[in-house]
Amino acid sequence: MPIKEKIRTIPDHPKKGIMFRDITTLIKDPVGFRLVIDNFTQRYIKGDIDFDVIVGIESRGFIIGGALAYTLGKGFVPVRKKGKLPAETISHEYELEYGTDTIEMHTDAFPKGARVLVIDDLIATGGTALATAALIEKLGGSVVEMAFIVNLPDVGGAARLQEHGYRLYALTEFEGD
Numbered sequence: 001m002p003i004k005e006k007i008r009t010i011p012d013h014p015k016k017g018i019m020f021r022d023i024t025t026l027i028k029d030p031v032g033f034r035l036v037i038d039n040f041t042q043r044y045i046k047g048d049i050d051f052d053v054i055v056g057i058e059s060r061g062f063i064i065g066g067a068l069a070y071t072l073g074k075g076f077v078p079v080r081k082k083g084k085l086p087a088e089t090i091s092h093e094y095e096l097e098y099g100t101d102t103i104e105m106h107t108d109a110f111p112k113g114a115r116v117l118v119i120d121d122l123i124a125t126g127g128t129a130l131a132t133a134a135l136i137e138k139l140g141g142s143v144v145e146m147a148f149i150v151n152l153p154d155v156g157g158a159a160r161l162q163e164h165g166y167r168l169y170a171l172t173e174f175e176g177d
């Protein structure tokens with residue numbers, strides 16, 4: 001699969017035992033970047049998965065979500081780490097392996113009842129994606145699907161999302177390798 005082949009793997013980054021799937025090698029390649037955006041565009045342009053706005057997760061979700069918002073003619077909303085957004089925000093704290101993290105979104109990011117497509121580069125444990133969904137729901141939105149370039153099914157995030165009733169779409173996966 002051309003997309004998978006263009007993703008670089010860095011063993012033991014950022015710590016021992018982690019196989020870091022680096023999408024910078026995919027998106028610096030103009031064919032690779034276009035393949036990613038075209039694939040997502042084909043899925044969502046038909047309109048059978050109906051949504052109002054794209055929410056991208058800091059920071060690689062901005063690159064893909066921004067381009068996709070453009071091809072689909074939708075607006076783009078960033079979910080950011082704590083303290084980065086300038087106006088009034090809503091926040092959600094979630095558990096990490098050690099400690100907690102907080103993500104934020106502007107309270108006026110979208111109107112109540114908005115249907116949201118969530119975009120990030122990769123799903124591992126699913127913690128970030130579930131926290132993003134919680135934030136969207138606190139604001140009165142609903143998540144129609146969460147889309148990623150890479151799924152790591154062995155880590156369990158995809159199963160977690162599905163247990164919580166969220167739809168997931170991924171362009172490629174690294175399983176047992």
Ligand code: AMP
Nearest residue numbers: 019020021122123124125126127128157
């Ligand atoms: P998680 O919350 O565990 O699903 O992690 C998701 C976030 O962490 C994504 O935004 C990824 O960018 C990053 N991430 C986690 N594990 C990896 C990995 N093995 N390779 C590359 N990025 C990762």
